[in-house]
Amino acid sequence: MKKLGKLYLVLVMLFLYAPIFVLIVFSFNESKSSSVFTGFTLDWYKRLFNNRLIISSLVNTIIIAVAASIISTALGTLAAIGINSMRKVPRAVVMNVTNMPIINPEIVTGVSLMLLFSFFAARMTLEFGFVTLLIAHITFDVPYVILNVMPKFNQMDPHLYEAAQDLGCSPFKAFRKVVLPEIMPGVISGFLMSFTYSLDDFVISYFTSGSTSQTLPITIYSMTRRKVSPEINALSTLIFITVVIVLIVKNFVENKAAKKAGTGGR
Amino acid sequence: MKPKYFSAPYLVWMIVFILVPLLMIAYFAFTTDGGAFTIKHVSDVGQYANIFVRSIWLSLIATAICLVVAYPVAFILSRMEKHKQGTMLMIVMLPMWMNFLLRTYAWMTLLGNNGLINHLLGMIGFEPLKMINTSGAVVLGMVYNYLPFMILPLYSVMVKIDNSLFEAASDLGCNSASTLFRVVVPLSMPGITSGITMVFVPAISTFIISRMLGGGSNLLIGDLIEMQFLGNAYNPHLGAAISLVLMVIILVIMTVMNQFDPDDQVLM
Numbered sequence: 001m002k003k004l005g006k007l008y009l010v011l012v013m014l015f016l017y018a019p020i021f022v023l024i025v026f027s028f029n030e031s032k033s034s035s036v037f038t039g040f041t042l043d044w045y046k047r048l049f050n051n052r053l054i055i056s057s058l059v060n061t062i063i064i065a066v067a068a069s070i071i072s073t074a075l076g077t078l079a080a081i082g083i084n085s086m087r088k089v090p091r092a093v094v095m096n097v098t099n100m101p102i103i104n105p106e107i108v109t110g111v112s113l114m115l116l117f118s119f120f121a122a123r124m125t126l127e128f129g130f131v132t133l134l135i136a137h138i139t140f141d142v143p144y145v146i147l148n149v150m151p152k153f154n155q156m157d158p159h160l161y162e163a164a165q166d167l168g169c170s171p172f173k174a175f176r177k178v179v180l181p182e183i184m185p186g187v188i189s190g191f192l193m194s195f196t197y198s199l200d201d202f203v204i205s206y207f208t209s210g211s212t213s214q215t216l217p218i219t220i221y222s223m224t225r226r227k228v229s230p231e232i233n234a235l236s237t238l239i240f241i242t243v244v245i246v247l248i249v250k251n252f253v254e255n256k257a258a259k260k261a262g263t264g265g266r
Numbered sequence: 267m268k269p270k271y272f273s274a275p276y277l278v279w280m281i282v283f284i285l286v287p288l289l290m291i292a293y294f295a296f297t298t299d300g301g302a303f304t305i306k307h308v309s310d311v312g313q314y315a316n317i318f319v320r321s322i323w324l325s326l327i328a329t330a331i332c333l334v335v336a337y338p339v340a341f342i343l344s345r346m347e348k349h350k351q352g353t354m355l356m357i358v359m360l361p362m363w364m365n366f367l368l369r370t371y372a373w374m375t376l377l378g379n380n381g382l383i384n385h386l387l388g389m390i391g392f393e394p395l396k397m398i399n400t401s402g403a404v405v406l407g408m409v410y411n412y413l414p415f416m417i418l419p420l421y422s423v424m425v426k427i428d429n430s431l432f433e434a435a436s437d438l439g440c441n442s443a444s445t446l447f448r449v450v451v452p453l454s455m456p457g458i459t460s461g462i463t464m465v466f467v468p469a470i471s472t473f474i475i476s477r478m479l480g481g482g483s484n485l486l487i488g489d490l491i492e493m494q495f496l497g498n499a500y501n502p503h504l505g506a507a508i509s510l511v512l513m514v515i516i517l518v519i520m521t522v523m524n525q526f527d528p529d530d531q532v533l534m
Contacts, residue, residue: 008339012335012358013358015410016413019410020372023368075279079275079276079277082276084269085269085270086270086273094273098284103467104516105468105513107473107488111491111506112287115287115294196363202366202474220367247360247363254352
């Protein structure tokens, strides 16, 4: 039974990883074919690094992801503080609206923002591009920050904040010294989640970007629409390696933190 | 300053960029270009009934396959030694961190008429199969992309099930099948319902998977919406009406799912 289970896991892993490995192998293929390996080359990587559209959209993606996740973290953390002190009914209303971008299909969020931006574009000097893209990213990022920070308030003893003030802290100092350290893990995970969602997002960006400001996923999409090109394979390989390195580092840091806290490795 | 005012900037943001855009969808769905009320666009959605049926059908099949494939994976993971679980979970989730366009592109090259699979089939003497641009390829793409979304919620409820429950069940006369259906399945119900929503919602609204793997003949609701906003068929009123119907379908499905879920986790 145990062996059968292991075999099953191996098969599922094979299903999940085989396509990616085929993609990687053919990034080194001399010819453009994706089925016959004719010889080893690094040409596709050279071309990739000389492709200005890809490099500029990569830079664009990183700028937007950094800006959107920083702004969303600030906006979302402040929002969570406020929502936490709301009465039951307004709190439920706000939380339900906050959940909408998460529950709704991405395409609906995308077209709804597109309608709004077109409305402003027709009446004011708003243009589809960096600004609309940034607004869209913040909009779908903030709910994740709020959902990560809110539980930290529920876990916290509300009297701690009052106790700090009784012991002579100003409200601001009490917040900085008592509340902030308690909610920090939620703030950080909210930030990281927004950052990765922003890096990865295609659908919402596709509807809100216009032609002047493209992100990497949009460039990838237009590349796949044209022709099968091993440059995409090379790009996938580099992204895959980056992901593996990031996850290994993340796992290492978490294990170390868990050991330090004395709860043992996870 | 009272702490509840801290949320003011977000509340403004939420109203302008979440609530108003959704209301605009409703407004566009029920108005003409001139702004007069009409139900023409909503009733026009009926012409695309076949596309709606296809989308619901294909995403239901994909969701069912994900559930059947993911259930044992999540169970095996949850029974592993604690220190192995984190690493194994990371390995399962790792492909999800690759952009989904690239994952779908990988299958595009594999399934192609001159792709690797047909090449290998030819080497062992089989006729090439027509795999790309079929509805089967679309379902495969959905399963491949969304399988981790099913594994994760299932795992997170199963990991809480204590091993002693299985011993108790067998002491009380359950065989392994009845332990599965009377102990494991009921206890993992919240994971099943949230897994189903997490796979079904993106699957029914996708337009990338159908476009890259389904060719032109397997249009889904997502393609239809995209065509009304960015394609040749430019008609945001009809697009808004289709989006509205899609939201209603999802709402109905999620309400049905919540009936099975004692904790109401999905809608929070």
